[in-house]
Amino acid sequence: MEILTVKNNKMDYSTFKKVSxxxxxxxxxxxxxxxxxxxxxxxxxxxxxxxxxxxxxxxxxxxxxxxxxxxxxxxxxxxxxxxxQTNYYIYDLVFYEDKLTTVIDSVENKASIKYTNIKNIIETKDVVLFTSKAGFKIYFEKKNASNEDIERLHAFFDKQNITWKKSIL
Structure with a gap:
């Protein structure tokens, strides 16, 4: 079951600078x-x-x-x-009950991370960054999600015992 979908996240240099x-x-x-x-x-x-x-x-x-x-x-x-083959790409993050899925351009380009593999979550003023135990990092811009959605995610990850840190950067 889908909990939340954060659409139209953009991976480009200006966004990447915020979390580099x-x-x-x-x-x-x-x-x-x-x-x-x-x-x-x-x-x-x-x-x-x-x-x-x-x-x-x-x-x-x-x-x-x-x-x-x-x-x-x-x-x-x-x-x-x-x-x-592009200067940026747009992806959607889909939060299911057991995994986080990244969908790029189509259904064929899917990548999933199980919540048990997420080490921590860092929230900055512009983005929320997810880090897996293997070192893979994915993020979404906070402007693409409402405050209620972020609070729901925060509560969901607290139930999963995954640390959610607020960064000063």
């Missing part, structure tokens, strides 16, 4: 933060010592570190574009 932070593993994010801090420390040490060349190298390291998540996000979207 949640697509990276924790150790990768920590590595970027540590590298960013070390680059700032190196920059200030070189500026105080008067080493202009090393300061320029430190600034270039800062720029490279800051561009990594965006570069990786663009790479993921480019791979999706190659596989689907």
């Amino acid at each position: 932070f949640h697509f990276f593993p924790v150790f990768y994010t920590l590595f970027l933060i540590v590298a960013f801090c070390l680059s700032w420390i190196t920059l200030f040490m070189n500026l105080s010592a008067g080493h202009v060349i090393y300061s320029v190298i430190s600034v270039s390291n800062l720029i490279l570190i800051c561009s990594q998540p965006r570069r990786l996000s663009k790479k993921i979207i480019k791979q999706l574009n190659k596989s689907l």
Whole structure:
């Protein structure tokens, strides 16, 4: 039995940017933060010592570190574009009593995730992101669902003992 269908979700770069932070593993994010801090420390040490060349190298390291998540996000979207031959694709999420199904363009392109395989759900101000235990992530934009639908889903997943977190991003 179908509980809810969220229609016309759009996977494109502008939507993906909203949740790209949640697509990276924790150790990768920590590595970027540590590298960013070390680059700032190196920059200030070189500026105080008067080493202009090393300061320029430190600034270039800062720029490279800051561009990594965006570069990786663009790479993921480019791979999706190659596989689907389009710059975006529209899909529907169908919530059944035992599984979550993604329907892309037609009935033939269906993918299902059983609720027992969902690790957690993260709700940001724009999207709700589902993460499976295998690392697969799918999301829907909150503008495609009403507040009552989101509250029903929240209650349903609480019954399933799946954590639903609210993100500040």
